[in-house]
Amino acid sequence: MKKIIAATTAAMLMGIGAATAGDANKIVVDGSTTVGPIAKAFAEYYMGKHPDVNITVSESGSGNGAKSLINAACDVATMSRPMKNSEKDAAKSAGVLPIEHIVAMDGIAMVVHESNPLQGLTIEQIRDVYTGKITNWKELGGPDRPIVAISRDTNSGTYETFETMVMKNAKIAGKTEYVGSNGAIRQRVLSTEGAIGYVGLAFREGVKALKVNGIEATPETVVAKTYPIARPLYMYTNGRPKQDTPLYDFITLSDSPEGKKIIEDTGFVPVK
Amino acid sequence: MNLKTRKILDRAFAGSGVFSILLMTAALVVILVPMLIRGWGAIYFTATVEHRHLMLERFDRGNPERVADELNSTRETRAPLYRMITEFEKQLETSDSESRKRYTTPLRELKKAIHDLLGPAPGAIRPMLMRDQYGQMRWGRALVKLRNVLYREEWDYSDPTRGGIKALKPRAAEFTGTPVEPLCAYLENNLTDMMLPRRTLYWQFLTDNSYDSHFFGGIWPEILGTFYLAVGAMLFAIPLGLIAAIYLTEYARETRLIGMLRTCISTLAGVPSIVFGLFGLAFFINTLKVSSSKSVLAGSLTLALMILPTLIRASEEAIRAVPHTYKEAALSLGAGRWHTVMSVILPAALPGILTGIVISMGRAAGETAPIIFTAAVSVGKPLALWQVFSQPTPALSWNIYNLATEHEAVDEIRHVQYGMVLVLVSLVLILNLAAIILRARVSKRLKG
């Protein structure tokens, strides 16, 4: 029964979908929530100039972006970490050739509630907080308040960057809270006095970004490569997009002056 | 126990029942009222001139001359502000490096705060992002931003054993003796003239596209997406559900097979919604490949599966509620079984079935978990009808989650979140209300 219905729907699709198949006027963007603001602003800007193009942006996590690209479910995968070898292999066997575009640089800011008197932490201290070795701000010279450590969900590139650059493969303690996005971390830290979290640079407003190893998290320190937790942000496409297609224009937007301005305005650091 | 105590216990017992019903009502009120009130604020609010400016520029709405007049008058009242700043900047250029150093950061912060409130300064390059191109649209937000201009938030960390204490420091004090000093007072006194706040009914919130990831505009793509998903789900579920209900009530004998079928239907009703989502992904998208990626079609199919049991049960009940006499009369007149069903039983049961349909539709519109992996995206245009087969869509339920947790400026767009909740909740409640009214009518008719 199901097969029959599936077959009829499929047939229907063929008919109706024929018009839309290989639709050059549709760009599906999927992936990292960190790159989300850039992708959304790009989409907005691009659709404003070309009203006939529909760009959809999902923010479901870097890994999901890679997966969608490999399944040909999206045209652009936004990722806050480079594609892993396993993913590249999977892409190859699926006949997809992921091409890397670096759109911007981003630092991961350690953020706390504004009432927190602490000014900075070292990478080692951050690691101890997240492994659960340090559980109270008192131990770091702060007020007597339990630490509420907040982490991104394991599906995010930010999480993996944090895991490799800060945790150095030490395991994050079980009592750490996990939330789905940068915005959610910011919001939780904003409303929770004892909280600490890590977010992309664009998400610092209203919360206090700590110095890491004595260096402030700002676009300037990220450009200067002095800030210790910084990473590039990527967009991946299947093969090099052909010139003069909307996809090409969209992907190369980050190289144009307008694109750089957008990146700056959304709080990230354009690539020189 | 004596009688008095027993009576007291009896009262207390009844009281606890009434208490729990009151508590339930209270829960409903506590949950609904803030959402409804604040959601209403997305549609009816005090809008500033910036809102009218945006409406004119992006939507061609409003009287152009009047808006131009308003913009001119506000430009005039705003001009002294910018004059003070330019004057001070000029003065700084010629002054010694120490005072330049001293004032650079405060001045930059002040300019940023003013930009947040009033939008770009006249003559400045137009910013790329739309959110930077306009001042505050809403008077409430404008007052928040005004405070940011007037005061700098400072945290006193002098006692490290306790948390910092927030202190507001007037910015004017930072600029004593400079041309900028009177700026704050001027701004505070003339803000109304600069923004021209007016109560506005922005009903187009429901029908406008969103701009700049929901900073501006309305929620039309989400409403339309929810509509497509719910209606699509009904299109698949209604025929299946109705036929199943007819079969189960009129044709099936209580055999083993039918018992199993019933168990399956109630099992389907108990499957957690997220499991439907996984199944939709694994089956409709990855196996059947109804679409190359997330699409409205895949989402509708998944939702249809989820509401199927509700629909079957409701229709079954409605059919069973049709008095036996109807059926017997029809059969005795020589009508066949199918004929009886189609021409006598279904029409009589129709209102009841409609009730079920309406309630399931509300459920399909409100569900989030099944569409996460099958249909929902956070930003997209409203779809044309033929696009539903291949393209994903934003939807109210998913975007409430998305905007409340994943958006980069959660606080700036609270009103949009509440607005979406208002629309979704009232949509579902209206559907349910319709069902309740329908049912009241039916029970009256069947009784009489």
Add this chain to the structure above:
Amino acid sequence: MQTSVEIAGGKVQSPSLLLSNRARLRQRIAAVLGNGFLLAVTSFSMLAVLFIFIFIARDALPFFQHNGLREFFTSTHWYPSAGEPEFGALAMFFGSAIVTFGAILVAVPLGIAAAVCLSDVIPFALRQFVKPIIEMLAAIPSVAYGFFALVVFAPLLQQQGGHLLAVAVWIIGLPSAVLVIIVLSDVAGDRLSDRFQSWARWGIIIILGSGALFGLMVIGKSLSALRIASGTNAFNVSIILGIMALPTIVSVSEDALQSVGRELREGSYALGATRAETIVKIVLPAARSGILAAVILGVMRAIGETMVVWMASGNASQIPQPWYNMLDPVRTLTATIAGDMGEADQVTGSSRYHVLFAMAFCLLVFSFVCNLVSERFIRRSRQKAGG
């Protein structure tokens, strides 16, 4: 449609009551075909259930084959993305269990009390107003509940949580203390001779009363001083899930109570029992299986809910210390599936992808078993009512 035309057509053509052999055959075939078609369509839901089981199990199996059962069910170490990944889901099982337990703790007493009230206490006219309230509670989309839990309730708990708890303790504790004291004094009074009775009664009331007041004050005060570090926790979610499970529990147990016949109630009243005694001693036991079914359905509603727990449970994969500490964040199976699906790349067929299906499979099996049990209870309660 086909059949009806055939039948009607046959009728019109033959004015006599007896059909020709051919017409009868045609009618028979049409009936069988029609019947088969209807059955096929109806079996669609069976197919759907089967397919759901097959597809979820198909992707869950590789996980169990590859990683075995032991770690999954006994370890709390959840590091799916580490170099040497660990897939201990015990904390998630625990999280799902504790929020469900909390929800049931909220919903069952309230739900049954409300159901009793609806079926036996308030007049019919009033019931017409209460029912829509319950239906509205059931209709509100889960994401709206989640939004409320995250945006309104969690900050409230962080700021005023202690006071809120204290007020709740007073509201529940004071009336129950008064009742208990009255009953105790009554029972004690009965055992004494008439001379001391009223003395003893007042003595007991005063002593116990002041003791209870003192206790409540102490508890209330210590609760007021409590600071809740994180508002997104098991407690928050339990309350919201409890409210969400209420409508199911109320309506199913009300049905069960209604199906207990009038005769039982009237018999009890005739013997001089009060309404409370009748309900507690006669009606509730008679409706037991229906009410159990209601509780099970409530459990299913709570354990399968995704959005509320995803948004407001804190998602910390831990078993709180001590385990009954509801003010700690927890993580449930459903939220893990929703949150982790993004990274779990199915293309490479990693354990990380399959483990989520393993969780889904556990949920599926659990809801299946619950469903069977509740069906059985409902059937039994129907039989009882019928017999």
